[in-house]
Amino acid sequence: MAHRIMLVDDASFMRMMLKNILVGSGYEVAGEAENGAKAVEQYKSLKPDLVIMDIIMPEMGGIDAVREIMKLNPSAKVLMCSSMGQQSLVVEAIQAGAKDFIVKPFQPSNVVEAVKKALG
Amino acid sequence: MGEETKPFTDFQIDALKEIGNIGSGNAATALSQMVGRRVDMSVTKVLVLPADAIAGFLGGIDKNVAAVHMPIYGEMLGVALIFFPLERLSELSSMLIGRREEDPSNLSELGQSAIKELGSILTGAYLSALFRFCHLQLIHGVPALAIDMAQAVLDTVLVELEQREEVAIVIETEFLENEKQLTGSFFLLPEADSLKKFFNAFSKALGLPTDA
């Protein structure tokens, strides 16, 4: 059975690119959210195996969203996305409970590798 | 305005050029990955421009542009802008989303998202080069896209920074994909209070005396 992944990014373009990479590698995209607040809401009902989440978003950013998701489920698996230059925020996200990070723009092989590793 | 704007010396402009080159190198790699084709970039101009010269630099007060705007925070406050010429926007968007878009001022939602992400990723490339050079930790926030007269974009940004006089650090870059050329410009506008901080971090990295 395919692993179910939730994608969180304010850019529909990035969600599309990620979806193409993931579906192409046999994963299922269970849901998408455009900001941290919506992500936390959807996490409750979707219960995905993995969340891939952007760091900078309007409404609620990635770091706060990770914190909230970890409260909902201490074994939640979250992978952060950052641009070059935002990696200092990634450290904070990892301290908040994220497992790892990938840098935009995505190299398909890097994404798949990071996903495999996060899913364990 | 408060502080007098220090003129940047040739030495400092050269350092900015170097940052521009490194940033563009990162950006070229990023852009190539985004469009799935090889893109080369070269820095064509690096300057420090006073605000009222910006519209002229972009092609005149009447020139229409696509501008990706991001707030800058962290160790310095300000605004970053990436400008693309409007007449090439459909082409750029098509390259990213793999779908033909006819009207640049009426891009699809996906096309707009792609341009904003491109702007954000390129800004990240330049800012991380800046960090490597002078250790100024800068974060760029959520991108927004405007398609409008260059002067109107500037007007909005100057109000946002609450300054009439402002200085922009400009890195103009030429993208070359398969002999097709496109020029984009990266502008960093520090808030007036931050300009001194920027200048000091920069001078320190160059081994020059800084202001107290």
Add this chain to the structure above:
Amino acid sequence: MPEREWAVGIAEIKTARSPDRLTAYGLGSCVGISLYDRRNKVGGLAHVMLPSSLLHPQISVPGKYADTAIEKLLKALLEEGADLTALEAKLVGGSNMFASIIPQAVPIGMRNVSASRDKLLEKGIPVLAEEVGGSQGRTVFFSLFDGRIEIRKLNQPIQWI
């Protein structure tokens, strides 16, 4: 006598008389405030950036703020022989270009518009027309011949108020 055009840059104030034009290029969040004395065919245009000088301790440039810009414009018009009791105002600009995805308190563009309206009300000057708000930049041409304002926006038909 040939008609001349005078550009009013950001935070500037200018007066002129018929048949000249006053122009503000690329109004974003800024507001262009026109004042016109129809009988004497003299008027002025202010290009304001911010609502109120009260929030700023040092007023370096009165033209920056709606309240001080209007005061300054009125003084200048008095010197030009305008009848301050017969002035008509029009407002253009105050757009919100990089519309935030997060709804905010009133964006600066509309705050500039409100502040301009308030000051004009205080001075007893009627606002005959407005073309404000939205998300697009505007270039305006204010004719001192008849007080008409031509407004240009990207990809939109030309408007007159």
